[in-house]
Amino acid sequence: MKLKNICLGIVCVAALSACADKMDYHEYTTYDKEYVFSDFGRTAGFVNNIYSYLDADLPGLTSLASACDEAEMALTYSSVLDYTNGNWSALNPKSQWGYYTAIREINYFLKEGTGLDFYDLRFQIDYQSQMNRYNRYPYEVRLLRAYYYFLLVRAYGDVPFTTEVLTEAEANSITRTPASEIFDFIVKECDLVAVKLPVKYSGLDNDAAGGADNPETGRVTRGVALALKARTLLYRASKLFNESEDKTLWKEAATATKAVIDYCNENEISLGAYTALWGTDNYKAAEVIFARRLGDMNSPEWYNFPIGMENANSGNCPTQTLVDAYEMQDGSTPDPSNPYEGRDPRMGMTIAVNGDKWPDANPYPLEIYYGGRNGLPVSYATPTGYYLKKYLDSSIDISDSDGTGGxxxxxxxxxxxxxxxxxxxxxxxxxxxADATSGEFDMSAREAVNKIRKRTGVNMPEFPSGMSNADFWTRYKKERMVELAFEGHRFWDIRRWKEGGITSISRMGITLNANQTLTYTKTTKPLVWEDKMYFYPIPDSEIRKNGNLTQNAGW
Incomplete structure (x- = not known):
């Protein structure tokens, strides 16, 4: 198991993008704790490395969007297909266990790297500003540890839990802690560290992380603590972890989530343009509470631009299932001969359809119909009838001759x-x-959804008052699928709701007729689903190392 004691030789190898946040990264190969924790820069490098384990799911070869009903992976050799083709197993576990490496480093830092005064450095001109940043590190890493435990519980349910530095023998004998106890820990940690973290890093007084010209904006804030608490309580209240559907857990989730919304209102965090959520400056979008900077790259475009373009690979192709979630702006039924006209504007921002001129370097409108430049039977052409836009940069050219780079x-x-x-x-x-309010919750569920539907550039008709509970719940799930498409939520929402897994996806076949009209034919592809898939399997390799670990049911 990876919950081993950290040796005195520590290797920090994963770079955290500095971008504009100055979180400089350092590599250590043979240095012991006295060396690492005797210098501000080396200590910062150790803490910054803990950030490097943060999750991200930009559209790529293993994006979870193609492990549910958001997308279908066009590249048939991708391992993401194992989630839905029956090849997922404890021997092929899609392991999330790597977060224990980050937790191990955090436990080590809290044991060996805190409470120092860097006495030998006291005459440095920036000594106090460096100390102010250093004294906040314990709260930053505690919040990161809480987040990593959230990711583990989300995937596995009950998991091994420790806040200590374990020996190898201890690590290989630890048992699983109930998810409810780990949820309690996460919530408590969020409450304790929130008041110790700044709202933002710009403008901090005499603080090495708060330079006026270039503050370290990649660090966790008070808002992150509030957001993690609220998301944790939402998952805890959901049926996967709340079989009895205890309403007090939903009240706790609502209270914590209201606190996030109030925090945003108080700190000028507001809904803006939907398309501001991707692109080179998306981390600056008005509604962002926290974003992980990943640096310059073109791999999302390389994997996902339409086949038929140089170096493009189709990748994660949005499904007809997702398209069907986008309502018509006027509330009507889509025209079968022109099925995209009049749809929710977010569809055109998220999904490329036949006839779109996209991306910028593509000299032709997309031909996704059968026999077209970007359609079947071209190898690896979209199997669904669509290509992805969201989280891709249309201005990037991936051709060998004119490529723009990342x-x-x-x-x-x-x-x-x-x-x-x-x-x-x-x-x-x-x-x-959907219409109910109370003294504590003066905004109804319907009104909250309508905040999203009326955001800049979307302006969809509001959910009406008087909706039945069944109608609201159905439309809410579609709204969530649309608004959060390709943002790493759908795969997990399906599981936490525990309403039945994804057994099929819909595709759209397009035929170009002799008279140049198009015929659209919806088809269905079955997917493998078993209820054991609500949770991940514990990797078989970990079970073999630790006889006290039990496997999740069904695996």
């Missing part, structure tokens, strides 16, 4: 839009209807 990409971990939806869900589940 541009900055960032993964948004927490944003305000998610929490309006989370609030709607929690309040609906607690109060029992």
């Amino acid at each position: 541009k900055r990409h960032s993964w948004i971990t927490f944003r305000l839009g998610e929490f309006y939806l989370n609030y709607a869900e929690a309040v609906f589940k607690y109060l029992g209807s």
